[in-house]
Amino acid sequence: MLGASVPVNVDVISEKCFDLIFIPIPGMTKWVNSEAYITGNLKEMHFDQLANQVRLRFSIAHELGHAVLHTTQIKQLRSGTFDEWKEIIEDLPDGVWGRAEFQAREFAGRLLVPFEILMQEILKLKPKIDKAKTIPNIEQDALAQYVASAVCRQFDVSSQVIVARIKSEAIDLLSV
Amino acid sequence: MTFGEFVREKRLNVNLGLREFCEHAEVDSSNWSKVERDRLPVTADREKLEMIAQLIGLEKGTSDWHTFFDLASLSQQKVPQDIYSDEEVLEVLPIFFRTVRGDKPKPEELDKLIELIKHR
Numbered sequence: 001m002l003g004a005s006v007p008v009n010v011d012v013i014s015e016k017c018f019d020l021i022f023i024p025i026p027g028m029t030k031w032v033n034s035e036a037y038i039t040g041n042l043k044e045m046h047f048d049q050l051a052n053q054v055r056l057r058f059s060i061a062h063e064l065g066h067a068v069l070h071t072t073q074i075k076q077l078r079s080g081t082f083d084e085w086k087e088i089i090e091d092l093p094d095g096v097w098g099r100a101e102f103q104a105r106e107f108a109g110r111l112l113v114p115f116e117i118l119m120q121e122i123l124k125l126k127p128k129i130d131k132a133k134t135i136p137n138i139e140q141d142a143l144a145q146y147v148a149s150a151v152c153r154q155f156d157v158s159s160q161v162i163v164a165r166i167k168s169e170a171i172d173l174l175s176v
Numbered sequence: 177m178t179f180g181e182f183v184r185e186k187r188l189n190v191n192l193g194l195r196e197f198c199e200h201a202e203v204d205s206s207n208w209s210k211v212e213r214d215r216l217p218v219t220a221d222r223e224k225l226e227m228i229a230q231l232i233g234l235e236k237g238t239s240d241w242h243t244f245f246d247l248a249s250l251s252q253q254k255v256p257q258d259i260y261s262d263e264e265v266l267e268v269l270p271i272f273f274r275t276v277r278g279d280k281p282k283p284e285e286l287d288k289l290i291e292l293i294k295h296r
Binding site: 012 | 184188191192193194195196205206209212213262265266267268269270271272273274275276277280281283285286287288289290292293296
């Protein structure tokens with residue numbers, strides 16, 4: 001079943017379950033400083049196929065998050081002319097934009113790093129975590145970095161994503 | 177059904193995303209995406225087509241196998257369409273457009289994006 005194991009196949013989930021058409025846009029990162037976005041009609045995923053593949057996977061999951069969570073806003077903000085569109089992007093309040101970005105980022109993290117599987121991976125590391133805890137004054141952040149480096153490949157995400165997931169799920173590694 | 181629609185459906189039946197498929201098939205993903213959207217004719221190279229057909233799970237001699245080659249030959253007769261119209265571009269302009277920098281895009285980046293989308 002899609003998504004029942006890691007790494008989660010976010011491309012197939014997007015194409016098959018959300019019927020998104022994947023369209024590579026060569027040079028997107030270079031020219032417009034973006035690796036991926038969901039289109040305003042919520043039908044296409046544009047991405048830079050030359051971007052770092054691990055980052056791109058997260059960006060695709062992030063954009064899928066917008067498609068799932070922000071459908072109403074995206075539909076309401078669509079425009080009839082190029083100038084109107086540019087104004088909408090520029091005038092979008094930072095609060096609205098920042099909140100939507102945070103939510104999409106959280107969606108991507110939860111999709112690519114499911115809590116239950118993350119906990120299983122952390123428990124596999126318990127003997128090593130216990131050993132690390134014998135280091136005087138070892139802190140949660142250092143343990144999170146250690147765990148992240150050890151498990152990020154299984155999820156095919158960067159270690160920063162794992163650290164963010166540990167934080168967002170409030171996993172207390174000092175008590176594992 | 178067009179060649180592009182047919183291939184996309186079969187590709188997803190075997191859980192192959194566009195990027196993974198292109199890697200296995202050794203085709204340029206930008207061009208292949210155009211083939212699946214029927215904006216570019218598929219190659220006439222029989223050997224390559226057979227490899228692609230097998231990759232998407234088609235078996236030689238089956239009805240799907242024959243459909244694949246019938247639709248491929250129709251695709252090859254099509255004239256490539258290079259540029260999308262302004263109306264088509266307006267349809268797909270993104271709203272939550274995120275830069276790698278982590279902030280909103282600059283006006284010149286928005287203009288460039290319109291150009292890139294026209295040729296997608």
